[in-house]
Amino acid sequence: MTNTDPVPPPVNVPRPRARILACNQKARQLAALVLAQRGDTRALTQDPPPTQYPYGCTTIFAPGWEVDSSNGTHGLCQPIERDLYDCYHTCYWPAQVPDGVTNAPSWTSSCGAPMQDWKSIDLVFP
Amino acid sequence: MQLRTVLHRRFRGDGETDFVYVATSAAILGVDAPTGAIVDAFATASGRDDEQWLAEQPDAAQAASSLHDLIDLGVIRPVGEAQAPRAQLPPMPFPLATLVLNVTNKCNLSCTYCYEYGEDRLTAGTGSKGAGKARMEDDTARQSIDFLLRNCGDRPQVSITFFGGETLLNFPAIRTAVEYAEQRATALRKRVHYSLTTNATLLTDEVIDFLTQHRFGITVSIDGDQKEQDRHRTFQKGVGSFATIAPRIQLLVAKNKERKGRSLGARVTLTAGAAPVPDTYRFLTQELGFDEVGFAPVTAGLGRTYALGELGYERLLREFGELAEDYIAAAIRGESHGFANLGDLLRELHQGVNKAHPCGAGLGLLGVSTEGDIGLCHRFVESKDHELGNVATGLDEAARTSFLQRAHVDTKTDCTKCFARPLCAGGCYHEAHVRYGDATKANLHYCEWIRGFVDLGLRSYGRILSRNPRFFARFETS
Incomplete structure (x- = not known):
């Protein structure tokens, strides 16, 4: 849409049609x-055709993050450590984690139980 | 993804711009040639794959941008896209805007085609007498005003239309109603607009003075010059009425002009063999002085000799086209023109009216019989099958809602593929009742005529918009 003006411009005005x-x-x-x-x-x-969106993204919106009232994570409905893997496996928030399909397929290989050892996850540099 | 152009109509103006009337929204878009080509490219029954189509375009970026615009504007949509459910009805009870008071069911004329007294009547009774009381009593007129003001919600202005029979056979009830309405509306800080339809036989000086003083919107039922008028619009013994009404109309025109009244309308009923529309228009405006003329094909059941047949409709459309040329020329000059059918259509097109129901009957408008019984509109009063209560006891909201649900355009499957649907919505309830015995049916017998007329309106819109877009400012709603 380039013009919502009801009155088309006079023909001699040099502006794109x-x-x-x-x-x-x-x-x-x-x-x-x-x-x-x-x-x-x-x-x-609401945005057909949805050509720009990653496949497999969740349709729910569940903000459960950062810290609870005691500054820990255990009171949260979605602790950050699990959220991290949700980003990876179910594509919950794809911008937040390395691309595990093509560029960094083993970025979590050193981390077996993220709730305990999430700090051992490798750094990935693009 | 498969995409498809939604139900639409393409039309041209006088310049380079083409137009699209989008029937799903009633939006009118101007499109340049490449964008118009996109609209056409996706206008197939099964749709088209957008990526494949984009790959074939020489300027893919521009094509993608235009396609995206058309998608967002609802012109092109995914095939099989789920439609958001349309609201069946606005919140009920819907506030009234207009009440039509049938102040009498008697008439001093015996027009041969009249739906009220002829072969297509809805009511019991015989000859020129309806089934109920011949005249509305003053008490009923006052109760009607109270009923309207009680049911109009927050509207700052309401309209009262007087109808008949021949309306002026009961002038005392009109006077009573107006005086009472003025008094009640002042107390409630509302404005009242009055209008009336008459055959002009009883326009005395006193009546003209009263009507113009209260700024009535006046419509005179008249079919044209003496020959046209006297063919069907006769007194009971068959004598034509032209000689009686012509001098009275001239008095009305003069007084209305002097008092700067509302525009004066003529309503012409078109029957088989009628004179050409442009001739009748010119006679009524130039010779008799009407400001506006509206033409309506006669309402007729099957087999009526006066009905317009298919050829009659074709001729009518051609003549409407001829008169439209005058309208367009006036509009380009920035002047008004009194061809009411086209003016009304252009207003609805410009505003983008998208109707769920063909008219306001049962919604903002109701009719009241001489006995105070409420009907869908003036044409249905005294029809026991369509009664919606009484002004004294109140409106039957359940019956009203039930009718409106059944009459919603979404229930008329025949209309789903028609581009004229936003404006027609199935057409007049009374016509449908006369033709099919069911007021909620679509009027399939005049679809081609409606589509032809809407097409004429679209072409006229495009031509005026190309040459003088400012003309449409008069139709803008705030």
Whole structure:
């Protein structure tokens, strides 16, 4: 959408021609809605075609993270140590962990039980 | 992913821009040639794979950007996409905006095509007498006003329309209703707008003075010049009514102009063999002085000789097209034009009206019979099958809601593939009742006519928009 102005510009104004013009009131309302939504967070199902999203991502949104009221992690519904593996196996938050499919397939091999030894996980440099 | 262009209609203006009327939203978009080509490319029954299509495009980046815009604007969508359920009804009870008072069911004319007294009547009774009381009593008129003001919610303005029979046969009830409405509305800080339809035979100086003083919106039922008018619009002994009404209309026009009243409308009923629409339009505006003229094909059951047949509709569409040329020329000059059918259509197109129901009957509008019985609209009052309560005892909300649910456009499967659906929504309940015995059915007998007329409206919209887009500012809602 490049122009939501109901009045097309006069022909002698040197500006690029709009590809789509919102002509009637309903079109202008729709165009305003689309422009307002662009760049905002939105549910995956609202954005067909969903070509940019990783496969296997969860559809739930469960923020359980950082520390509990005693500054520990045991009171959290989703302790950070487990969250780390959730990112890896189920692609919960893919930006947070190394890519275990192609570039760093063994980045967790030194860590058998993350709740106890998560500090032994290797560093991975891109 | 398979994508497909949704239900739409393409049309052209006078310039380089093409247009798309998107029937799912009633949005009108102007598209340049490459974007129009995308709309067309995806307009197939089974859709098209977007990645495969993009790979074939010389300028893939531009094509992807336009495609993305069209997807977001709802013009192209995934095949088989689940539709969000449409609201069946707005929150009920829906506040009333207009009440039509049938102040009498008697008429001093005997128009041969009349749905009220002819072969297609809904009510019992014979000849020019309806089933109920001949005249609405003053008490019922006052109860009707109270009923309207009680059921109009927060609306700052309501409308009262007087109808008949011949409305002016019961002028005392009109006067009573207006005086009472003024008094009640002032107390409630609301405004009331009045309108009336009449055959003009009883427009005396006193009546004209009263109507113009209260700024009535007046519609005169008239079919054209003397020959047209006298063919069907006759007194009971078969004498034509033109000679009676012409001088009275001239008095009304003069007084209305003097008082700067609302625009004065003529309503023409079109029957088989009627004079060309543009001729009738010119006669009524130039010779008689009407500001607006609306044309309506006669409501008729099967087999009525006066009904417009298929050829009649074709001719009508051609003549509407001729008159539309005058409208378009005036609009390009920035002037108003009184071809009411086209003006109303252009207003709805510009606003992007998308109807769940064909009209306001049962929603914001109800009709009241001479006895105070409530019907869907003035055409249904006195029909026992469609009664919705009484102004004295209240509205039957259950019956009202039930009717509106059954009449929702989503229940009319025939309409699902029609681009004219946002504007037509199946058409007039009364027409459907006369034709099919069921008011909730779609009026399939005039689909081609409606589609042709909407097409004419779209082409007119495009041409005016290309030349004088500012014309449409008059139709904007806030």
